[in-house]
Amino acid sequence: MKRVVSLRMARQALAAATLLVLCVTGAAAGANDTETLYQARCASCHGEERLGGLGPALLPGNLSRLTPAAAEAVIRDGRAASQMPAFGETLDDEAIASLAEWIYRAPEVEPTWTKADILESQVVPHPDGSLPDAPVFDADPLNLFLVVETGDHHASLLDGDTFARLHRFETRYALHGGPKYTPDGRYVFFGSRDGWITKVDLYNLEVVAEVRAGINMRNIAVSADGRYVMAANYLPHSLVLFDAHNLDLMKVYPVASAAGESSRVSAVYAAPPRGSFIAALKDIEEVWEIPWPLPTEPVVATGHMATPLAPQRGHDTPSFRVRRIPVPGYLDDFFFDLDYRHVIGASRDGQGGMVVDLDSGEKVADLPLAGMPHLGSGITWEHEGRRVMAIPHLGKAAVSIIDMQDWTLVKTLETDGPGFFMRSHAGSPYAWVDVFFGPSRDRVHVIDKASLEIVETLIPEPGKTAAHVEFDRYGEKALLSLWEDDGAVIVYDAHSLEEEQRIPMSKPSGKYNVWNKTRYEEGTSH
Ligand code: DHE
Numbered sequence: 001m002k003r004v005v006s007l008r009m010a011r012q013a014l015a016a017a018t019l020l021v022l023c024v025t026g027a028a029a030g031a032n033d034t035e036t037l038y039q040a041r042c043a044s045c046h047g048e049e050r051l052g053g054l055g056p057a058l059l060p061g062n063l064s065r066l067t068p069a070a071a072e073a074v075i076r077d078g079r080a081a082s083q084m085p086a087f088g089e090t091l092d093d094e095a096i097a098s099l100a101e102w103i104y105r106a107p108e109v110e111p112t113w114t115k116a117d118i119l120e121s122q123v124v125p126h127p128d129g130s131l132p133d134a135p136v137f138d139a140d141p142l143n144l145f146l147v148v149e150t151g152d153h154h155a156s157l158l159d160g161d162t163f164a165r166l167h168r169f170e171t172r173y174a175l176h177g178g179p180k181y182t183p184d185g186r187y188v189f190f191g192s193r194d195g196w197i198t199k200v201d202l203y204n205l206e207v208v209a210e211v212r213a214g215i216n217m218r219n220i221a222v223s224a225d226g227r228y229v230m231a232a233n234y235l236p237h238s239l240v241l242f243d244a245h246n247l248d249l250m251k252v253y254p255v256a257s258a259a260g261e262s263s264r265v266s267a268v269y270a271a272p273p274r275g276s277f278i279a280a281l282k283d284i285e286e287v288w289e290i291p292w293p294l295p296t297e298p299v300v301a302t303g304h305m306a307t308p309l310a311p312q313r314g315h316d317t318p319s320f321r322v323r324r325i326p327v328p329g330y331l332d333d334f335f336f337d338l339d340y341r342h343v344i345g346a347s348r349d350g351q352g353g354m355v356v357d358l359d360s361g362e363k364v365a366d367l368p369l370a371g372m373p374h375l376g377s378g379i380t381w382e383h384e385g386r387r388v389m390a391i392p393h394l395g396k397a398a399v400s401i402i403d404m405q406d407w408t409l410v411k412t413l414e415t416d417g418p419g420f421f422m423r424s425h426a427g428s429p430y431a432w433v434d435v436f437f438g439p440s441r442d443r444v445h446v447i448d449k450a451s452l453e454i455v456e457t458l459i460p461e462p463g464k465t466a467a468h469v470e471f472d473r474y475g476e477k478a479l480l481s482l483w484e485d486d487g488a489v490i491v492y493d494a495h496s497l498e499e500e501q502r503i504p505m506s507k508p509s510g511k512y513n514v515w516n517k518t519r520y521e522e523g524t525s526h
Contacts, residue, residue, distance in 0.1 A: 037095060037099060038050075042058070045083070049107065055083070056173035056174060056194050057215060062194055062216050063104060065174060068100055068104060071103065071104075072097060075087050111235070112236065115249065115252055118213060118249050121211055122209070122211040122248070125206070125208060125209070126201065128208070128245035132203070134203065135203040137159070139162070140160065140161060141186070141514065143474075144202065145157070145470065146158075146512045147481075147489055148171070148190075148512075149505050150506075150509045152507075154168055154169060154171060155168070155171050155175075155190070160472045160514075160515075163501060166205075169200075171192070175190050175193075176191065176192065176218070176219060177218065177220065181226075182226030183226050183518050185202065185518055187244075189222055189229055193216065195216065196210060196212050199244070211242065211249070214231065214235060215233075217232065218266060219231075219267050220268070221270040223270055225292070227292070229244045230270075232266065233264075234264040234282075237254065237263055239290070240252050241320065253290070257284040261283070261284055264281070265280070266281065266333070268280070269334060271289075271340040272340070274358065276291040277292065280332045281332070285328065285329060285331075286327060288325070289317065289325060290323070325356070325358065325361045326361065327345070327363065328354070331345030332346075333374065335375040341357065341358060342355050342358065343358055346369060352366060355407055365407035368409055369393075371393040371394075371396025372395035372396070372418075373392075376525065377422050379423060380404065381426075386403055386405055387403075387404045388410055389401070389404055390431060390433075390447075392422050392434075393419070397414060397418055398412050399419065411452050413452065413453075415433065415435060415454070416435045416443050417439070421433070421436070421510075421525075423469040427475025428449075428475040428495075429450065430497075432469040434466060442463055443458065444460070444467075444480060456497055458480075458492075460482060464482055465483040467480075468481045468509060468511065469511075470524065471494060471523065472515075473515030477492065477493065479491055479511050481511065487504075487505050488505055489511065490502050
C-alpha cells in the first residue's frame with residue numbers, strides 16, 4: 001500500500017534521527033528534568049506538546065487504555081511491529097519510570113486543535129474517483145470482514161465465505177469503535193482514539209484519505225448515504241463534520257449547552273431512518289440531533305450508493321443544524337430501536353436507564369438497569385411476537401432482556417461474569433455474549449433466543465480472554481476473538497457451535513461484516 005509504505009519509511013527515518021539525537025544528547029538527557037528528557041528523546045515522534053505525530057499522543061486522556069506499568073515496559077522494551085525503539089539500553093530504570101509517570105500528568109495548558117490544525121492534517125493520497133472501480137479480489141464484497149488487531153495496530157480483511165485473509169495493513173494507533181462502511185461496502189472509515197480518521201478503499205486495498213479531527217476522539221459515524229462523516233471528540237469538546245469523499249472539513253461544532261456549559265461528546269451515531277446523526281453528550285443534559293441532507297438529488301460521486309432507506313423526519317431542523325433535545329439526566333451510552341424513534345440511554349456511572357422519544361423529545365420510560373448496562377452492545381430480536389432488546393452489564397454478571405413495547409424487564413439472565421459485547425443475526429437462533437471481566441473471561445455464553453436460556457458455554461482456550469462475536473452475512477458462521485497478543489479469530493458453525501478454523505491474529509478486538517453493518521442487521525452494533 002503506497003501510503004503505508006511511505007509512512008513506514010518516514011517513521012524509520014525519524015526513528016533513526018531520534019536515535020542519533022539520543023547519542024548526541026545522552027548525557028544532558030540523563031539529568032533530572034523529565035520534561036527535558038521527553039523533549040530530547042520522545043518529542044520528535046510524539047510531539048513537543050505530546051499531541052502525537054508519527055507516534056501516538058501521550059496525554060492522560062489518550063493513555064486511558066494503557067496502565068503506567070505497561071507504559072514503562074513500552075519505553076524500556078519498545079513496541080513490536082512499530083517504530084517505537086527500546087530505551088532500556090540507553091536510559092536507566094529511574095529515568096524510564098519518571099518518563100512513564102510524567103506522560104500521565106495533565107499539561108499545564110490544555111492543548112487545542114483548531115480548524116487550521118484539522119485542515120493541515122489532511123492527506124489525500126488517492127482523490128475520490130482516481131482508483132479503478134472493480135475489486136482486486138474475487139471474494140463477495142458484501143460478505144467481507146474487517147478484523148481490528150489491537151496488539152500491533154493492524155487490520156485484516158477476510159473473505160467471509162472462505163475466511164482467507166485477503167490483506168493485512170497497518171492502522172493508526174488505538175482504533176476505537178466500529179469502522180464504518182459506505183453503503184456499497186467499497187470504502188471503510190476507521191477512527192482512532194488519537195483523533196485520526198482513515199478512509200480505506202477496500203476494492204483497491206489503499207488508504208485514500210486521512211485527517212485528524214481532534215486530540216482525543218471517541219468514535220465516528222457515517223451518514224447512511226455514505227456522503228458525510230461525523231467525529232465525536234472528548235478533546236476538544238466538539239463534533240466535526242467532513243465530506244466523506246476526500247475527508248474535506250465541512251464544519252466544527254463546539255459542544256456546549258445553551259447556557260454555555262461545554263461538554264465532551266461520548267459518541268455519535270448515524271440514524272438512517274431519520275436521516276441524521278445523534279450525539280451522546282457526557283457533561284450536559286442534552287441529546288443532539290444533526291440532520292444530513294435528504295436524498296432529493298442523485299449522489300454523483302463515484303463509488304457511493306444512495307441509501308435504500310428514505311428518511312422520515314419528525315421535526316423540521318434544517319440540514320447540518322443542531323437540534324437540542326433536553327433530557328432529564330446525563331446520557332452517554334445509547335441504544336436505538338429499529339426505526340430510531342426511541343433512544344435508550346444510560347449514564348456510564350449511573351444505575352439506570354431511560355427511553356426518550358426522539359420526535360417529541362419526551363422521556364417515555366425509566367429502565368430498571370442497575371450494574372452499568374452496556375447499551376452500546378445491545379441487540380434486538382422478535383420473541384413471542386414482541387420485540388425485545390438484550391444488553392450485557394459492565395458491572396454485573398447478567399444480561400437484561402427488555403420488552404421494547406412497554407419497556408418492562410422480561411428477564412435477568414445470570415452469567416459467569418460481567419460482559420462487554422453481545423451479538424446475534426436474524427438468521428441465527430442464538431445470541432452470544434462474552435464474559436469480559438473476571439476469572440471466567442475465557443467463556444462465552446450462547447443464549448437461545450426462543451427460550452431465553454443459556455444453552456451452551458464455550459471455553460475456546462482456558463485462561464485466555466474470549467470476546468466479541470460477529471456473524472457472516474447469512475448468519476451461518478460466528479467469528480469470535482481470542483483477545484490475546486498471540487490470539488486468533490475462531491470461526492464457528494453458528495448452528496452446531498462446532499469450531500471450524502482458527503486464524504492467527506495479534507490481539508483481535510472487533511470484527512465487522514460489510515453486509516451486517518451496511519444493512520443495520522438487528523443482531524449487530526450500529
Ligand atoms: Fe468501546 C465501541 C465506548 C472501552 C472496544 N465503545 C464503542 C462505542 C462506544 C464505546 C460509545 C460505540 C462507538 C462505535 O462503534 O462507533 N468503550 C466505550 C467506553 O466508554 C469505554 C467503556 C471506556 C473508554 O475509555 O472508552 C470503552 N471499548 C473499550 C475497551 O476497553 C475496549 C474493550 C478495548 C479498546 O479497544 O479500547 C473497547 N468499543 C470497543 C470495540 C467497539 C467499541 C471493539 C466496537 C464494537 C462493535 O462491535 O461495534
